[in-house]
Structures are given as structure tokens and as C-alpha cells.
Amino acid sequence: MNEKIKKSGFPVAFAGIAAAILFAAAVLFVDSESDWYRGLMLPGFMPGGLALLIIWGVMLAAAGCAFCLILLKGCGDRYLYLMAGGLALGLILWPPLFYAVHSVTWSAVIIIAVLVLTSYIAVDLKKKSCKTAFLLFAAFDAWIAFLTVTNLVVMLMN
Secondary structure (H helix, E strand, O other), rough: OOOOHHHHHHHHHHHHHHHHHHHHHHHHHOOOOOOHHHOOOOOOOOOOOHHHHHHHHHHHHHHHHHHHHHHOOOOOOOHHHHHHHHHHHHHHHHHHHHHHHHHHHEEEEHHHHHHHHHHHHHHHHOOOOHHHHHHHHHHHHHHHHHHHHHHHHHHHHH
């Protein structure tokens, strides 16, 4: 990557803006007030409302920081594509499948795919000795694991 671009802070700004746009796009599909959603049996450990939004914001910020570190430290360009694919699946495909199509099963399939992808990235970052990027992305991966369990429990309960 060009040194001028690295020093300008552009990668950090770009990752932050991209994460915010993806998050805003995903929120458009969330309708937790619909009759369908209110009719679901939900696990007691599932965070809701403002807590969920705050956690998502922190986790996306962690993933965005990991993304920037990967760019700046040259940990490997392939991670950028893998992370973009995971975000697209998790933030672009999952919400409409769950909230609009009302498919708990297909949303579970998507979130499992996202978990496999994020876990692969986290493990591989650790092997590459990109320690800070690994720690930030491992936190995001743990959140995706929690969401996967939550989605599977919702699927089983309903």
C-alpha cells in the first residue's frame, strides 16, 4: 500500500465509514416490533434493544480497527477480502433473511458461514503474528459465536 495513503489515515477513516454504512443498512431490516418477531420464543440470555446496538457498535469498531491494522501492517490482503465477505453475509444477507423473510433456519445457515469465516481469519491472524489485529478480531469472532448460538437456540425453540 502507498505510504502516503497509510500516513493519511485514509484506511482508518474508510473502514470506519464502511462499517457505519453497513450497520445502518442492516438496521433498516430490523423490525423487532413486528407480529412475527414478537411471536418468537427467545432465549433469556439474548440482549435486546439498546444493549444490542451498543455491543454491535463496539464489535464493528473492533473489526474495523483490525481491518485497519491488517492494511497498515501488511498482514495480508486476502484478509481484507475475507472480512468484506463476512461482513456482507452477516450484515447484508442475514437481517433480511431473518426479519423480512422470517427464515430462522436460513439465517442460521448464514450466521454459521460467517462464524466459520471469522474463526478462520482469527486463527490465521494469530499464526501470522499480527497480535493486535488478532485480539481485536477474536473479540468480534466471539460475538459472532454468541450470535450463532443465539440464532440456533431461537431456531430450536420455534
